[in-house]
Amino acid sequence: MERLFNLDPQLIHDAVLLMISVLVMFAFLSYLLFNPAREFLKKRQDKIRDDIDSAKKDKEEAAALKADYDGKIREIEKEAEAILSEARQKALQNEAKIIDEAKKEASGIIERANRQAELEKKAAADDMKKEIIKVAALMAQKVVNRTVDAQLQDNLVEETLKEIGEETWLS
Structure with a gap:
């Protein structure tokens, strides 16, 4: 028989057996080792995908919040501005009221x-008038004392009493 690539049949037989045994071993090891490793990698890949999806959801929720x-x-800033505006208006009203009251009080004072x-x-x-009357009375008294005698003074008093009237004199 002729040799293929200068190989003897025993060597080819051994190589074929070795190949078959490697394939069997590969199939057996892939079942025992590769499948669990693939499952582990698939689970890990699924977990990472779930984590990424969860992170996206969390990010969307955070954006919504x-x-x-x-x-x-x-809204709070609007409410604060409204409250401040209302307080300013009340302060202006109070200021106007206080100014009006002060003006009224000042006009009263x-x-x-x-x-x-x-x-x-x-x-x-x-x-x-009282002082002038006193001075005039003193002057008149001095003038009368010098010019009027007792008889004339009594006549003047009686005439004055008659003019005034007894009712006025008695009341």
Whole structure:
């Protein structure tokens, strides 16, 4: 027989047997080792995919929560601005009320001061009249004492009493 590549039949037989045994061993080991390794890798790949999906969901939820919180913050800022605006309006109203009350009080004080000044003016005029009357009475008394005698004085008193009337004199 002729040799193939200068190989003897025993060597070819051994090589074929070796190949068959390697294939059997490969099939047996793939069943025992490769399949669990593939399953482990597949489980790991599924877990990583689930983790990525979970991370995406968490990211979407976080974005939704952030949007919700941003909306709430905007609402709170609007409420705060409304409260501040209302407080400013109330402060302006209170300011106007206080100013009006102060003006009324000031006008009342001025009015009372004017009345008081008028009363003091009248009192001063009355005092002045009294003093003038006293001075005039003293002057008249001195003039009368020098020019009027007792008889003339009694006649003047009686005439004055008659003019005034007894009712006025007695009351």
